[in-house]
Amino acid sequence: xxxxxxxxxxxxxxxxxxxxxxxxxxxxxxxxxxxxxxxxxxxxxxxxxxxxxxxxxxxxxxxxxxxxxxxxxxxxxxxxxxxxxxxxxxxxxxxxxxxxxxxxxxxxxxxxxxxxxxxxxxxxxxxxxxxxxxxxxxxxxxxxxxxxxxxxxxxxxxxxxxxxxx
Amino acid sequence: xxxxxxxxxxxxxxxxxxxxxxxxxxxxxxxxxxxxxxxxxxxxxxxxxxxxxxxxxxxxxxxxxxxxxxxxxxxxxxxxxxxxxxxxxxxxxxxxxxxxxxxxxxxxxxxxxxxxxxxxxxxxxxxxxxxxxxxxxxxxxxxxxxxxxxxxxxxxxxxxxxxxxxxxxxxxxxxxxxxxxxxxxxxxxxxxxxxxxxxxxxxxxxxxxxxxxxxxxxxxxxxxxxxxxxxxxxxxxxxxxxxxxxxxxxxxxxxxxxxxxxxxxxxxxxxxxxxxxxxxxxxxxxxxxxxxxxxxxxxxxxxxxxxxxxxxxxxxxxxxxxxxxxxxxxxxxxxxxxxxxxxxxxxxxxxxxxxxxxxxxxxxxxxxxxxxxxxxxxxxxxxxxxxxxxxxxxxxxxxxxxxxxxxxxxxxxxxxxxxxxxxxxxxxxxxxxxx
Numbered sequence: 001x002x003x004x005x006x007x008x009x010x011x012x013x014x015x016x017x018x019x020x021x022x023x024x025x026x027x028x029x030x031x032x033x034x035x036x037x038x039x040x041x042x043x044x045x046x047x048x049x050x051x052x053x054x055x056x057x058x059x060x061x062x063x064x065x066x067x068x069x070x071x072x073x074x075x076x077x078x079x080x081x082x083x084x085x086x087x088x089x090x091x092x093x094x095x096x097x098x099x100x101x102x103x104x105x106x107x108x109x110x111x112x113x114x115x116x117x118x119x120x121x122x123x124x125x126x127x128x129x130x131x132x133x134x135x136x137x138x139x140x141x142x143x144x145x146x147x148x149x150x151x152x153x154x155x156x157x158x159x160x161x162x163x164x165x166x
Numbered sequence: 167x168x169x170x171x172x173x174x175x176x177x178x179x180x181x182x183x184x185x186x187x188x189x190x191x192x193x194x195x196x197x198x199x200x201x202x203x204x205x206x207x208x209x210x211x212x213x214x215x216x217x218x219x220x221x222x223x224x225x226x227x228x229x230x231x232x233x234x235x236x237x238x239x240x241x242x243x244x245x246x247x248x249x250x251x252x253x254x255x256x257x258x259x260x261x262x263x264x265x266x267x268x269x270x271x272x273x274x275x276x277x278x279x280x281x282x283x284x285x286x287x288x289x290x291x292x293x294x295x296x297x298x299x300x301x302x303x304x305x306x307x308x309x310x311x312x313x314x315x316x317x318x319x320x321x322x323x324x325x326x327x328x329x330x331x332x333x334x335x336x337x338x339x340x341x342x343x344x345x346x347x348x349x350x351x352x353x354x355x356x357x358x359x360x361x362x363x364x365x366x367x368x369x370x371x372x373x374x375x376x377x378x379x380x381x382x383x384x385x386x387x388x389x390x391x392x393x394x395x396x397x398x399x400x401x402x403x404x405x406x407x408x409x410x411x412x413x414x415x416x417x418x419x420x421x422x423x424x425x426x427x428x429x430x431x432x433x434x435x436x437x438x439x440x441x442x443x444x445x446x447x448x449x450x451x452x453x454x455x456x457x458x459x460x461x462x463x464x465x466x467x468x469x470x471x472x473x474x475x476x477x478x479x480x481x482x483x484x485x486x487x488x489x490x491x492x493x494x495x496x497x498x499x500x501x502x503x504x505x506x507x508x509x510x511x512x513x514x515x516x517x518x519x520x521x522x523x524x525x526x527x528x529x530x531x532x533x534x535x536x537x538x539x540x541x542x543x544x545x546x547x548x549x550x551x552x553x554x555x556x557x558x559x560x561x562x563x564x565x566x567x568x569x570x571x572x573x574x575x576x577x578x579x580x581x582x583x584x585x586x587x588x589x590x591x592x593x594x595x596x597x598x599x600x601x
Binding site: 001002005041043044045046047052053055056057059060063064065066087090091094125126137140141143144 | 278284286319320321323325371489490491494497498517519520521526529537566567569
């Protein structure tokens with residue numbers, strides 16, 4: 001029952017908390033691209049890879065009391081904080097799912113900004129293309145973010161490191 | 167005259183129950199409609215298993231695709247002389263609108279989940295591969311198929327073009343809400359599309375709505391909200407979808423176990439391997455699937471034959487509301503009791519969640535999450551819809567999730583009256599123990 005939810009709960013269990021829905025979206029996407037078996041389907045949206053399924057599952061887990069969501073009002077938008085609740089931890093303890101070690105992935109991503117994770121996930125979205133085309137794509141679809149070449153280089157290094165995380 | 171600009175000698179029209187007429191004047195569009203890959207969409211239903219709940223819902227992805235094309239055609243007529251609109255993008259938009267669902271397979275939602283496929287990948291493959299569609303698009307210019315693929319993949323450089331085909335108020339949604347309402351026969355789903363089209367304005371990187379059109383948009387959001395609960399999330403349709411998924415899982419499991427099918431499932435073999443080629447993918451439409459289901463009703467495997475019989479003859483699972491948090495213990499008990507009763511719980515007991523369905527509500531969202539609907543104010547500023555509309559604000563904050571437990575009530579009824587297992591199962595499901 002709710003195996004895909006449980007996999008996400010395992011992720012939240014491995015984090016202290018996740019701040020920001022965009023950040024959450026990109027973290028799950030990057031881990032998925034690193035071979036962690038999250039089942040949420042992603043599409044490219046205005047701000048990079050985005051999963052409506054993930055958004056809905058988060059909402060369901062909040063409504064079921066498995067996840068706590070705190071909303072903070074910012075100047076022009078709302079920001080959300082997520083943490084696994086006791087009920088969530090209890091559910092997770094009974095779930096029959098694989099529990100890959102996520103700590104190193106999470107540590108690596110926690111040190112990075114949302115903007116950077118958006119860049120990394122966008123590059124991963126185009127990973128089937130040659131390197132030059134990926135960079136060209138990033139500059140085309142992310143023209144407003146004005147990513148600098150150094151950031152793109154840093155993202156390549158980060159992707160390389162993430163692939164060897166276990 | 168180049169192929170890109172070629173017009174038919176006279177305008178062709180398709181009679182359409184939703185938009186009255188679909189108008190085609192461009193040679194490219196006419197040729198695309200005639201390709202085998204586009205004609206295949208006639209054999210894929212727009213609403214999958216919904217016809218088992220609303221018998222009228224037999225309309226196809228073919229008619230929906232024509233509808234989306236027609237809406238875009240009308241929007242672009244309005245955009246013709248407006249700022250921010252580049253008329254050079256017209257044909258690209260029309261092609262992307264017409265072809266946006268090209269990769270959908272039979273009962274695509276369940277198929278994709280079970281066989282780990284993504285129709286978006288097949289849309290790309292059809293547009294860029296050795297296909298009739300690709301040959302038509304390539305005649306426009308060699309890079310044109312890639313441009314259409316990028317628009318549909320939402321990775322095209324001009325975000326305004328993308329937002330016409332795919333955003334929270336796009337031609338896709340405006341067609342399917344009205345078309346699905348028409349064919350299911352419900353009274354929700356109707357809104358004043360003509361008004362919305364009149365107040366749509368192209369901006370640099372998105373379509374926005376003039377503030378004076380807010381009430382028409384409110385109506386659209388309300389229609390969307392009601393259609394989700396009344397049609398798309400309908401529990402009986404979800405029951406059919408659960409059974410469909412179970413059939414596919416069972417057939418795949420039997421194949422992996424080396425089971426000898428009475429009728430070799432040739433069309434499914436590459437799906438069982440989770441790697442169908444484009445040709446194999448295109449060869450499996452809903453007519454073919456229903457043929458196999460009919461044949462599998464005669465298979466020796468009792469689970470496969472029973473599930474197929476249920477699907478074909480609409481002997482669906484019953485359901486109860488279920489809270490996976492509060493009823494975790496009951497779930498485990500039920501699972502064990504089903505095994506005790508020799509009813510395989512992996513195929514006959516399922517919790518289905520609203521997130522398992524491919525539909526979404528309007529969401530204002532957090533910054534950087536998903537582009538909301540923006541209203542264009544008289545001073546030129548943009549404001550997110552729910553900040554100006556109390557109606558939208560009120561339904562945006564509502565709880566929108568639910569979970570149901572599905573089970574074969576008829577099978578349970580057939581258990582001996584004096585069975586202790588039966589008594590305990592019914593006790594958990596219905597909250598009272600059978601006398």
